[in-house]
Amino acid sequence: MSLVSIHSSVGLLGVFPPHPSAHSLQWTAEGQLAFLGKNAIYILTPALGLNIDVSSAVKNAPSKLNTVTTPLPWLKTVIEQDKRNLYYHWPSDSQEWGTASLGSLDLCLRALTTSPSLLASDKPYVIAVITSNMQLSLWIPLKDHLRGQWTLLKECTLLLRDIASQAARTRVHQTLHAQVGCCSWSSQPLFSDPAPLCDGSLLALGSRAGSIILLQVSEGTPSSLEHVATLQVSDHWVTHLAWNEWTLSAPQQARATLACGVADGSIILVEVTQTLHAEAASQLGHIYRLEVQTNASEPIYAADKKTTTGLQWVTLPARGAVLVFFKPGLVHLWSLQHAEELWSGSRVFRLQTQKTSASSSFLHPVSGVSYIAKYDMLVLSLQDGSFHAVYQMTTEPTLVSPEPTLPTSSAMSSLSRTIFGRCEEKPVKKTDLSVVDGMTSFNGSSTFIWTCESLCPTDFSYKADAQRTTNIITADIWSENDPELLTHQIHQVLSLPPSTSGRAPLDLLRPIIFGLQNDEHLLALFPRLLEVLNAPIPMLLPETYAEARELTPELRREVRDNIGKHLLGSQRMIALRLRLSLADYCWRRAPDDELRTQCSSAASLLLGAVSHSIQQVLIDHLSAILNITTKEDLPFVYRVVIQCLLPGAPPSLSESAQILANRATERGQQFSSGQDTNDLEESCPACGLAVPYNDVSSATCPNGHQWMRCSITSFILSTPMVRTCIGCTRKAFLPPIRKQAKKTEGEGMDLDGPPADDEPDVSHLPPAARSWVVQELLRAASRCLFCGNSFVSLL
Ligand SMILES: [Zn+2]
Numbered sequence: 001m002s003l004v005s006i007h008s009s010v011g012l013l014g015v016f017p018p019h020p021s022a023h024s025l026q027w028t029a030e031g032q033l034a035f036l037g038k039n040a041i042y043i044l045t046p047a048l049g050l051n052i053d054v055s056s057a058v059k060n061a062p063s064k065l066n067t068v069t070t071p072l073p074w075l076k077t078v079i080e081q082d083k084r085n086l087y088y089h090w091p092s093d094s095q096e097w098g099t100a101s102l103g104s105l106d107l108c109l110r111a112l113t114t115s116p117s118l119l120a121s122d123k124p125y126v127i128a129v130i131t132s133n134m135q136l137s138l139w140i141p142l143k144d145h146l147r148g149q150w151t152l153l154k155e156c157t158l159l160l161r162d163i164a165s166q167a168a169r170t171r172v173h174q175t176l177h178a179q180v181g182c183c184s185w186s187s188q189p190l191f192s193d194p195a196p197l198c199d200g201s202l203l204a205l206g207s208r209a210g211s212i213i214l215l216q217v218s219e220g221t222p223s224s225l226e227h228v229a230t231l232q233v234s235d236h237w238v239t240h241l242a243w244n245e246w247t248l249s250a251p252q253q254a255r256a257t258l259a260c261g262v263a264d265g266s267i268i269l270v271e272v273t274q275t276l277h278a279e280a281a282s283q284l285g286h287i288y289r290l291e292v293q294t295n296a297s298e299p300i301y302a303a304d305k306k307t308t309t310g311l312q313w314v315t316l317p318a319r320g321a322v323l324v325f326f327k328p329g330l331v332h333l334w335s336l337q338h339a340e341e342l343w344s345g346s347r348v349f350r351l352q353t354q355k356t357s358a359s360s361s362f363l364h365p366v367s368g369v370s371y372i373a374k375y376d377m378l379v380l381s382l383q384d385g386s387f388h389a390v391y392q393m394t395t396e397p398t399l400v401s402p403e404p405t406l407p408t409s410s411a412m413s414s415l416s417r418t419i420f421g422r423c424e425e426k427p428v429k430k431t432d433l434s435v436v437d438g439m440t441s442f443n444g445s446s447t448f449i450w451t452c453e454s455l456c457p458t459d460f461s462y463k464a465d466a467q468r469t470t471n472i473i474t475a476d477i478w479s480e481n482d483p484e485l486l487t488h489q490i491h492q493v494l495s496l497p498p499s500t501s502g503r504a505p506l507d508l509l510r511p512i513i514f515g516l517q518n519d520e521h522l523l524a525l526f527p528r529l530l531e532v533l534n535a536p537i538p539m540l541l542p543e544t545y546a547e548a549r550e551l552t553p554e555l556r557r558e559v560r561d562n563i564g565k566h567l568l569g570s571q572r573m574i575a576l577r578l579r580l581s582l583a584d585y586c587w588r589r590a591p592d593d594e595l596r597t598q599c600s601s602a603a604s605l606l607l608g609a610v611s612h613s614i615q616q617v618l619i620d621h622l623s624a625i626l627n628i629t630t631k632e633d634l635p636f637v638y639r640v641v642i643q644c645l646l647p648g649a650p651p652s653l654s655e656s657a658q659i660l661a662n663r664a665t666e667r668g669q670q671f672s673s674g675q676d677t678n679d680l681e682e683s684c685p686a687c688g689l690a691v692p693y694n695d696v697s698s699a700t701c702p703n704g705h706q707w708m709r710c711s712i713t714s715f716i717l718s719t720p721m722v723r724t725c726i727g728c729t730r731k732a733f734l735p736p737i738r739k740q741a742k743k744t745e746g747e748g749m750d751l752d753g754p755p756a757d758d759e760p761d762v763s764h765l766p767p768a769a770r771s772w773v774v775q776e777l778l779r780a781a782s783r784c785l786f787c788g789n790s791f792v793s794l795l
């Protein structure tokens, strides 16, 4: 019994999923777990790799769980749904029977999908929710996506009705086109390196009229959703949608397949091709435009009048995407023709009942699907709490374990039953069913996370919704003791396959940091880790841009987009940041001084490489715009130059910095009006004495007052208007706030609205930092420049 290892069990009172679904519990691109409840969405964040105050985290009761590992704390926040505001009265559009919405009788949530990390927005990502009244709404965090409030960004019914009015003639059809029942958000395609800040992810919606609507975030602001395409795939409701990952089919062209489950039981594939067109900008960089093409093919599975209970793609490293879909009691696999002599076409398997309780049955709907690469095995869970395995997914799928050592369906099911017993307060009887309505993998290996509710189907007494408790359990369903697996995962993540595009480091590193929590594994892996951390660092060479001629709003935008592209979209930078985060983690966990010193020297080399890359990008851009800088812009130019001339900078960087310095001095002489001021000194916000600029991260005045510096601009932070990185605690100024956006705050709508022409409010920035260059830089750096994670703020 001591083998049971439960990492956490979080009890949520009055919360339960509306129905079993493989999407009830899903990981977001920011490493958070979104849990779809009947009346609210819970957003849980494991405290792994976070560097913020976790005192508010949900505590577990370790004594009761009797587990071999230390309990994993979770941060929690809730998106409450205000149903009255969101309710749309469909009969006002059409009173035909076909358009009646039965879900309006007991309004609840029905489906959820989350966007990948947004590239050009200061909001990390968006959650899209569909209610039982077939309405779509979008939600974003206000200040803190981990613990803070989320707010309604947009209720999309009006938008969808607009789109529907173009797609259909009659009122009935228009209404059916606007009523959506399922949603799926694609990942972020990676068109080039560095990737332009151009959100290429697509939100697909399946309507009651059998059409699929594709929407896309445009202009970097999630509130301006743009209609991309509508295509008719069937005469029946579209009930399930699933995207596979984007692959590059040609330079600047990405392709993905959207699988659609239709109410008559058929499965249809839609090929979606997206092309990135780059046009030369007015002065600097490029302006990007995306073009989407769709092509629906014949059904790969013909109508059989049987309900589809789940639909999902899994990506097998050795053969690409395989579609998995479910009918009661059956699991279907489908794959494209493969060049090597591997299986292709359709496979179907009849599941076996795993008799863990009196009501166990193989006919229960599926509640989760995960592919385990190490064993080439598909793990799925049914609503009755049983787990099932399909082996040899790459070569020839089978339900029979090819090797006796592999985890079996019955062993996983009985272990999950034992775990259920441990997490329940009352003793578990044979008649009690452990209802699992959502399940997903935690680390791509033996640890899974699932929802669990105790239910006695033979007990007919009434239980109010508020009394129902759902446990979110994280536990191992087989024992895995293989540090090699972690090494493999580390190499896999650092090689940045296309699937990592649009995902935050917190999400990418979660399996690794979770594995390294185990002291034995950490110790065994230390030499390998150091090898990875000390691997040679690729150089970044200076880039030359055409000199800007005139300061226009277009130029400001071009400078911002281009800086953002090179700072956040560069694969080289992303890999360096991941290594730096790992080095930091290893340094904190190092068991002795010698290893700690080695980690710290690796970390400082990586930190140097990241800083120098940032400085190089800034120097390149400042050189291009120097001719149009004014007296107000020069202090920032001097600052960047000073940083680049510090010892340790690569020669190419200090050379280009020196050239810029000379030009800047010349330019400065044009403005000098006789007063000799030192542009690099700031005055101490407490006593007013001059503070020298001799440290990039902190500042001390002659009276001993200590200040932190902004991690993006290096100015002294003396305002509460700052943001803090959740991965490394570095702080930075909030980007300039548009006055118009400020006014609408509180109304809940259009917080991230289209850029206004109003002058932005820069009162929180020190006078020397109010230059337009600094403002655009602060807006471009939507995530931490040193670890790539998102920011949270108090104000
Ligand atoms: Zn002072």
Ligand SMILES: [Zn+2]
Pocket: 725, 726, 727, 728, 729, 730, 784, 785, 786, 787, 788, 789
């Ligand atoms: Zn950071």
